[in-house]
Amino acid sequence: MPDKNSSDPALHILQSVFGYPSFRGQQAEIVNHVARGGDALVLMPTGGGKSLCYQIPSLLRDGVGVVVSPLIALMQDQVDALAEVGVRAAFLNSTQSFDEAMRTERQVRNGELDLVYVAPERLMTPRCLELLEASKIALFAIDEAHCVSQWGHDFRPEYIKLSVLHERFPAVPRIALTATADPQTCAEIAHRLQLDDARQFVSSFDRPNIRYQIVEKANGRKQLLDFIQGEHPGDAGIVYCLSRKKVEETAEFLNAHGVPALPYHAGMEMAQRTGNQARFLREESLVMVATIAFGMGIDKPDVRFVAHLDLPKSIEGYYQETGRAGRDGAPADAWMAYGLQDVVQQRRMIDESDADENFKRVQSAKLDAMLGLCETLSCRRVRLLDYFGQTSAPCGNCDICLNPPVSYDGTVQMQKLLSAIYRVDQRFGAAHVIDVLRGVDSDKVKQWRHDQLSTFGIGRDLGDTEWRAIMRQAIALGLVEVDHDAYGTLKLTEKARPVLRGEQSIQLREYRKPAKSRRQAVKPRGFVESDLSATEQALFEKLRWWRMETARRHNVPAYVIFHDATMREIAKAKPLSIDELRTISGVGEKKLETYGDEIVALIASLE
Known part of the structure; x- marks a missing residue:
């Protein structure tokens, strides 16, 4: 284990254990805040390095870091990844035998672990809480903290009970982390986990790649x-x-x-x-x-x-x-x-759910925002x-x-659509309304004598797909709503009134026929291509083969051994000694000890 008394112990752990030269973004600030005993609420995008924000403070503080995670199926991989860098980690969950759980509990009690992953259901049992009270705890990390939000897409009822951590362990710092939270969800996380006074760290949600x-x-x-x-x-x-x-x-x-x-x-x-x-x-x-x-x-x-x-x-x-x-x-x-059917289906699922009206209203607002992103x-x-x-x-x-869309003044087309919905007494779904607009003599149109309406055929100039595109935009703009009945009946909202009266104009997106996908050469903002030469690419492929075989022997995912980015750096640098290999990002001391000689020998064999 690295020296915790060095001039910058957090950076020393980052470099020697995890093999990274420097912290990214707010990582250093978060690590130091929690290591000093502060509570934190961290919003950081996927891939931003959230795990280091609790792993390093756990190594810096006395005791075991307790990571609350709902991801039972992935705990083994997370523990394996930590073992690869020399961190003593284990988990407690329902997949273990009695003897395995007893061994992990002894390790926690005896201070033989740096980190232990616990499912929230297990954590809340009297046995587990008593174990933690009898042990030295470095910190509590509540991963996937958005699971506490009743408005969210991954709500877990047991997460609400995690406020007990503050009540039973008031002196132990807590860090809650998530990659997904709007301001409302963020406030709910802080309130439900009693982290109202915690320092909040909000990184950019942008994923430019x-x-x-x-x-x-x-x-x-x-x-x-x-x-x-x-x-x-x-x-x-x-x-x-x-x-x-x-x-x-x-x-x-x-x-x-x-x-x-x-x-x-x-x-x-x-x-x-x-x-x-x-x-x-x-x-x-x-x-x-x-x-x-x-x-x-x-x-x-x-x-x-x-x-x-x-x-x-x-x-x-x-x-x-x-x-x-x-x-x-x-x-x-x-x-x-x-497509339009997606909108109808989602509206129906909200309306037919057993949730109360307030919850349905929130879900409808979230769906409206999603439609806005689409349109x-x-x-x-x-x-x-x-x-x-x-x-x-x-x-x-x-x-x-x-490929910027072409927008146009679609007020007349929107008025035609809204009029057709009104003329069929707001009692029919999209397919029938579009048939009326296009003047289609279907049996249903004739049965209801809708071929006699003033709106029959006023939209013959556009095809079915064009009208469906306009219909989606009408729903996204809040001019039309989809009823929860089996037919997806369309109804006008109050917002439709000024459009029908000609008091409000509407900009629409021009329909484009779906094009066949093809590879695009555009690179995202900030991305630097590795530009491997033919020789470097050959070495990279050799390293991939070596990694695959090594991962198979260790029974871990290949990326637990080394990420592609690390192997690309190795392929470019071609280190011929352990000291040269040590300079590569992602190669910590434990991996140097475990794999260094093999990698150097592999490179030397190709020179």
Whole structure:
């Protein structure tokens, strides 16, 4: 263990244990604040280095750091990763045998661990609380703290009980961390965890290496396949679907078309679900098709894309899910196919839920913000960051910036749509209203004698897809709402009145036919290409092969051994001694001791 009495013990631990030359952003300030005994609430984007903010203070302070995490399935990987850098870590959860749990409890009580990961359900048991009271505790870290929010997308009821930590351990510092929280959720975290007096550290939510792209949904699965084959062949990625059935069908579809894919949802047998997650973490070039049950806490750094085949419920959910791409800082994509039926489906799910009216109102507002992001005419990143209360200039790396939409005065078209909805007595869904607008003599139109209406055929100049695009924008603008009945009945809101009267003009986005995906050469702001030469690339591939075999022997994910970014640096520097290898970012003393001779010998064999 490093010397805690050096001139800057936190930096010394960062360099000697974790192998990084310097702290990033607010990390140093957070580490020093918590190490001195202060409470903290940390909002930092995925990949920003949140874990170091509690791991290093745990090493600096006397006692064991207790990490509260809902991610039982990933605790083993987190403990393995710490073991690789020489940190004494263990976990307590329901996957352990009685003897294994007893051994970990003894280690906690005897001060033989630096960190212990505990599921919130286990933490709240009298046995666990008594164990902690009988032990020396360095700090409590509450990871994924947004789980405490009843308004959030990952609410965990047991998180609300974590206020007991402040009551039973008033002298032990607490640090709550999350990558996803709007101002309302942040305030709720502070209140529920009794961290009102804690110092708050809010980093920029911007992930400049992620390119955001939202396309008009035509044939979602085919568009997804085109996107993967055109822009990410052979890359690891995550595809999110709303239903379990769609997860299964999409995984089958991708496999049938040559894209290796695995399903993941809560309805699967635990063994299969855990096995698929382990394969995704340990193997390369796999695509995980999943419901939102998958992903929180996933540390795989080389996920090159996250795709959505269904509209997320909120911007928080969208941001957290897309944030699983590009944790290594290299270019990544957040791609979504979105259509009118997504809006109808989400509205219906909110209206049909058993939640109270206040909760439904909050969820509706979150969905409105998500629709606004989908239908925006300006930079998506600006809109995304604005939701989290942060300002930004246009990024130059989202679909809006790269291929600006054409906007036009759509007041007349919007008036036609609103009039048609009104003339059919606000009793029909989108398909029927569009048939009336386009003058389609369907049986239903004739049955209701809607071919006699003044609005029949007034929209013949536009096709079905164009009217659906206008319909989505009408809903996003709050002029039209979707009823919760089985038909998705459309109704006018009070906001429609001034538009119908000609007192308010409307700007609309011009419909574009979905284009086939192709690789784009645009690099995100701030990204520096590694530019490996042919010789360096050959060495990098050798290192990847060595890492794969080593990870297999150790039974850990490959990135736990070394990240791609570290191996690229090694390939460029070609260190021929342990001292030269020590200068590479991501190579700490324990990894030098474990792998240094092998890496130096591998490089020497190619010289």
